[in-house]
Amino acid sequence: MISLAGRDILHAWGKFVFTGVGLGLLIGVTLSMAGIYRGMVDDAEVLLDNSGADLWVVQKDTLGPYAESSSLYDDLYRGILTLPGVERAANVTYLTMQVGSGERERRAMVVGVVPGGPGEPGQPDTLVAGRHITRGHYEAVADLMTGFRVGERVRIRRNLYTVVGLTRRTVSSGGDPMVFVPLKDAQEAQFLKDNDAIVHQRRRTEANPALNRPGVPGVLEAVLASQSVNPAVNAVLVRLSPGADPDRVAADIRRWKRLQVYTRAEMQEILQAKLIATSARQIGMFLVILAVVSAAIVAFIIYTLTLGKIREIAVLKLIGTRNRTIAGMILQQALGLGLIGFVVGKTAATFWAPIFPKYVLLLPGDAARGFVIVMVICALASLLAIRAALRVDPAEAIGG
Amino acid sequence: MAERPAPRPLGSAGVSPASGQDARATGIRIEGLRKRYGSGDTAVDALKGVDMAVAPGEVVGLIGPSGSGKSTLLKCLGAIIEPSAGRMTLGTQTIYEDGWRIPDLRALRRDKIGFVFQAPYLIPFLDVTDNVALLPMLAGRPNAEARQRAHELLGALDVAHRAAAMPSQLSGGEQQRVAIARALINRPPVILADEPTAPLDSQRALAVIGILNRMAQQYQTAIIVVTHDEKIIPTFRRIYQIRDGRTHEEAGEGRALD
Numbered sequence: 001m002i003s004l005a006g007r008d009i010l011h012a013w014g015k016f017v018f019t020g021v022g023l024g025l026l027i028g029v030t031l032s033m034a035g036i037y038r039g040m041v042d043d044a045e046v047l048l049d050n051s052g053a054d055l056w057v058v059q060k061d062t063l064g065p066y067a068e069s070s071s072l073y074d075d076l077y078r079g080i081l082t083l084p085g086v087e088r089a090a091n092v093t094y095l096t097m098q099v100g101s102g103e104r105e106r107r108a109m110v111v112g113v114v115p116g117g118p119g120e121p122g123q124p125d126t127l128v129a130g131r132h133i134t135r136g137h138y139e140a141v142a143d144l145m146t147g148f149r150v151g152e153r154v155r156i157r158r159n160l161y162t163v164v165g166l167t168r169r170t171v172s173s174g175g176d177p178m179v180f181v182p183l184k185d186a187q188e189a190q191f192l193k194d195n196d197a198i199v200h201q202r203r204r205t206e207a208n209p210a211l212n213r214p215g216v217p218g219v220l221e222a223v224l225a226s227q228s229v230n231p232a233v234n235a236v237l238v239r240l241s242p243g244a245d246p247d248r249v250a251a252d253i254r255r256w257k258r259l260q261v262y263t264r265a266e267m268q269e270i271l272q273a274k275l276i277a278t279s280a281r282q283i284g285m286f287l288v289i290l291a292v293v294s295a296a297i298v299a300f301i302i303y304t305l306t307l308g309k310i311r312e313i314a315v316l317k318l319i320g321t322r323n324r325t326i327a328g329m330i331l332q333q334a335l336g337l338g339l340i341g342f343v344v345g346k347t348a349a350t351f352w353a354p355i356f357p358k359y360v361l362l363l364p365g366d367a368a369r370g371f372v373i374v375m376v377i378c379a380l381a382s383l384l385a386i387r388a389a390l391r392v393d394p395a396e397a398i399g400g
Numbered sequence: 401m402a403e404r405p406a407p408r409p410l411g412s413a414g415v416s417p418a419s420g421q422d423a424r425a426t427g428i429r430i431e432g433l434r435k436r437y438g439s440g441d442t443a444v445d446a447l448k449g450v451d452m453a454v455a456p457g458e459v460v461g462l463i464g465p466s467g468s469g470k471s472t473l474l475k476c477l478g479a480i481i482e483p484s485a486g487r488m489t490l491g492t493q494t495i496y497e498d499g500w501r502i503p504d505l506r507a508l509r510r511d512k513i514g515f516v517f518q519a520p521y522l523i524p525f526l527d528v529t530d531n532v533a534l535l536p537m538l539a540g541r542p543n544a545e546a547r548q549r550a551h552e553l554l555g556a557l558d559v560a561h562r563a564a565a566m567p568s569q570l571s572g573g574e575q576q577r578v579a580i581a582r583a584l585i586n587r588p589p590v591i592l593a594d595e596p597t598a599p600l601d602s603q604r605a606l607a608v609i610g611i612l613n614r615m616a617q618q619y620q621t622a623i624i625v626v627t628h629d630e631k632i633i634p635t636f637r638r639i640y641q642i643r644d645g646r647t648h649e650e651a652g653e654g655r656a657l658d
Contacts, residue, residue, distance in 0.1 A: 002530060002537045004523075011525030011566075315521040318480065319582075320510020321538055394509075395480045397517055 004325070005332030008309075019301050020337055023294065024344025027374060030290040031349040032356070034366050037283045039359035044173045044271040048264060051092070052121045053237035054246055056262045057253055064260075065094050065235040066173055066267075067275045074187070076257065077236045083252050085244030090114045091233040092122040093186040096172060099146065099179055100155040106146045108179045109172040110156060112186020112233070115139075121237035124180060130165030136182050141165040143177035156181065157189045173275050175358040183233070191230035201227060291377060294341075299381035302334045306385035310392055318394035327386045331379060338378030342371050426491045427622035428477070428590045429453045433486035435472050435645075446472040447483070448645035454622040456589065459613050461633055461652060462626045464642035470626050471594075473642065477624065478513055478592050479505040490589060510535060514583030514591035514621070516612075518598045520575035522567035522582075528554065529563045532581045539586075546585075553581040556618065557611060573604040577611060584615055591616075593625045602631045609635050 009016050047066065056065065057072070057080060064070020077089040093112035098105045113122040115133045123132065124141055130150040133139045140161040142148040152163045161181060170178040181189070193201065205223055206212050212220045238261075240249055250261040262270065272280075306313070313326055346367055353360040435447040446469045454460050464470050475481040477488070479495070479502075488496040490512060495502050502508045509515075522531045530537070532550035537543055554560040557577040562570055570578065576596060583591050593612065597605035609625070609632045616623045627633065636652035 002526075002534065002543065004525075007530070008525040311521060312523055315515075315517070316523070317506075318478070318509065318515055319535060320506050320508075322506065325538055395475050397515070397521060 003332070004329040005336060008329070008333060009336050015305075016333075016337060017340065020340025021344050023297060023301075023337060023341035025348060026290060026294050026297065027341050027345025027370070028348035028352070029345075030287060030294065031345055031362065031367065031370055032353060032360055033283050033286050033290065034370065035349065035353055035360035035362045036356070036358060037280055038361035038363055038366065039175070040173070040276045040279060041272060042361045043171050043175050043359055044268070044276060046169055046171060047173050047271070048267055050124060050170045050178075051237055052119075052123065052125060052239065054240040054244075054264060055238035055250055055253070056267055057089075057236040057238060057257070058234070058260045058262070060258065060260050062260060063270050063274065065092070067270050070234050070260075071232045072234070072236060072259070074183075074231050074233045076259070079257060080236055080238060080253060083249065083256065085241050085249040085252070086238055087241040087244075088119075088121055088239040090121040090237050091183055091235075092237050093183065093190055093234045094172075095186065095190045096174070096176055097156070097189070101148060101152055104147075106148075107176050108142075108146055109174075109176045110186055110189060111178050111180045112183040112190070113180050115182050121239050124165075124167040124170055124178075126167065127165045128168050130163070132165055133180060133182055134164075137185055138162060139164045139182065141167055141180040143170045143179070144168050145171070145177035146179060148179075154179070156185070157192065159185065159189075161185070171359065173271055187230045187232065191232065198228070291373065294374070295377045295381045298334060298337060298341075298378050299384050301337065302330060302382050302385040303388065305333065306330055306389050310389075311397065313389050313392045314394055314396040317392060318397045323390055326389050330386050330389055331382050334378040334382035334385070335375055338374045342374045345374075346370075426489075427453065427455045427458065428624075429487075429489040430477070431487045431489075433473070433476060433488065434484045435469075435476055435481070436484045445645055447476070447486075449486070450642070450645070450647045452624075452640055452647055452649075454590070454624055456620040456622055457617050458638070459609075459616050459623040459625060459636065461636035461639040462624055462642060462647075463628065463633060463639060468642045469645045470642055473647075474592055474594055474624075474626055477590070478515065479508050510539060511586055512588050512590065514586070514588040516576075516579050516583045516591060516593040516596045518595035520567070520572075520579035522575055522578060524567055526567075527563070528559065528565050528567070528570070528578050531567065531578055532585055535582065535585050549585060550581065553584055554578070556615070557581050572599055573607060576600065576604075576608050580608070580611055580615065584619060584621070587619055587621070589621060591621055591623045593623060595627055595629070596625065597627065597629050597632055605629060605631050606635070 058064035058070040059072055062068045062070045074091050077091055080086055080089045091114060094109055096109045099108045099110065111122065114120060115136055116123060127141065128144065133141055138159060138161050140154060140163050142163050144166055148154055148163045150163055150166060153160045154163060172178065202224055205227065206220065211223045240246060246263045250263055253259060253261045316326060349362055353362055430450055430452040433447055433450040437444045437446055450473055462470060476483045482500065483496060485498055487494060495508065523534065526534060529547055529550050532553060533546035536546035536549065551560060551563060554563055557580060559574050559577045562574055567575060597608050600608060612623050612625065615621065634653040634655040637654035639650045639652045641648045641650055
């Protein structure tokens with residue numbers, strides 16, 4: 001049996017290819033949007049993986065440290081370490097800020113970790129260059145995405161740090177690359193006041209008669225000293241002993257330390273359901289709109305192409321061509337257009353995904369689902385043209 | 401004269417091979433055909449009792465002024481619209497008598513009636529061979545067989561050398577010859593030609609009528625040519641003049657064609 005649709009496409013291949021390319025770019029955008037969502041989910045997963053924690057201990061009644069701010073005293077980890085089932089516990093701070101190097105700046109999540117080595121919760125697991133932070137101050141390990149190099153001096157607030165190591169795919173849930181610095185430096189960066197503010201605070205404290213009692217000079221000095229240090233961290237990351245039950249250890253910490261504790265599953269739920277839920281809905285809306293626009297474009301193109309062949313269709317009907325043959329021709333053309341569009345879209349998305357500033361994860365499963373959806377949309381979009389073709393009166397082929 | 405072709409296999413229009421051969425033997429006959437558009441006070445009688453008979457191998461002209469009912473008659477003959485009353489016979493097979501007697505009109509049109517239009521209306525995305533071979537291919541016949549038949553017809557119509565060309569590459573006369581080949585591919589007992597020479601100059605118009613006469617003889621096909629074309633009217637031996645929805649048979653000049 002001859003393929004009328006195939007012949008028509010071959011005859012007017014330029015029209016089909018250019019239309020397919022246009023549609024393909026739209027499909028490429030759609031696939032990229034899905035990839036952005038997948039990237040966000042993957043970023044959240046990677047954030048949890050890279051923390052190296054089994055439990056997150058945070059301020060009570062908060063969803064910290066990623067979804068809400070959380071503040072804990074930095075000595076609480078000692079008590080947590082004594083609880084059964086806890087193998088390691090380490091303080092950590094997170095702060096998204098601008099990190100500068102020379103004239104350029106990069107938005108990054110600065111992570112304060114306890115200097116040590118791999119295996120300590122919060123530390124980057126593997127490095128692609130350099131070494132881990134070993135000194136207590138002014139060393140940094142940066143993600144490759146920051147563009148920093150080993151040996152480069154980067155500026156965080158007022159201090160300069162030497163990049164001693166590079167890591168890969170350590171990002172925040174928002175996709176910002178991480179820069180690891182010693183915990184004390186991170187605490188200072190997060191809570192340090194500028195000199196004017198410190199002077200004002202001292203003046204206020206001195207002016208407060210309750211803190212500056214005549215004849216008791218030690219009180220004022222003690223208060224001023226406490227104001228110049230910051231004992232807060234955002235969370236304590238806990239690694240469990242092999243075989244320990246996360247829920248049981250979490251319950252113990254809640255009971256004895258009166259803190260909020262999240263297991264891996266709970267933290268995953270917080271990140272996906274709360275942190276990226278709005279973005280996911282936003283992307284979902286875009287996907288729906290793009291699907292509708294794609295359908296409208298395919299419908300319009302196929303309808304226009306069909307209207308251009310009304311006389312030929314009338315002749316075909318007059319000389320005895322079955323309706324299903326004509327409908328099949330239009331349907332095959334719509335599917336052909338969808339196929340061209342999908343191939344172009346998938347190729348375009350694959351090529352431009354690495355250029356996106358945020359991580360775009362194109363999954364084969366999404367591509368397969370996208371292909372099916374494109375084909376269904378094209379089939380539905382061809383219905384209008386098929387309806388128009390089937391309503392053509394064969395008598396139109398005859399004058400009068 | 402060319403040898404008469406072998407009988408066609410059974411079509412799906414419900415016409416048996418025997419009756420198909422009878423159709424070729426006795427052509428098409430119309431008796432008291434009427435067609436009314438609308439109803440009540442607004443009813444219009446386009447055909448008021450048309451009688452007509454065309455024998456196999458005969459080419460007759462159907463002429464008449466605009467609005468006389470030519471197109472309506474052609475549509476009734478082509479099973480495109482349903483007459484209101486009367487009888488139409490293809491050979492011994494009655495295809496209409498106060499209602500269609502054939503269940504599948506589409507198959508009837510495909511297998512038993514050939515159409516040639518004012519413009520060739522070739523399918524622009526098929527080459528000449530496939531334009532001609534399209535009908536049998538769509539009917540499910542093997543492509544090679546259909547193309548072989550198409551080549552034979554194109555050869556008979558002197559356009560075999562353009563078999564691989566696209567319609568846009570053909571002249572008007574070549575396109576019309578390809579359209580005639582398409583109408584003949586299923587060897588129908590009847591061909592309806594609607595102003596087939598309208599877009600052609602005198603020489604080409606006469607050539608097309610010559611071809612139709614030759615094909616009618618060669619394939620024993622009854623051909624009805626609807627025309628206004630003064631150049632070709634003298635070539636018909638018989639003419640049906642249609643006026644006010646009624647036909648009047650006249651003898652034509654039957655001028656010889658080169």
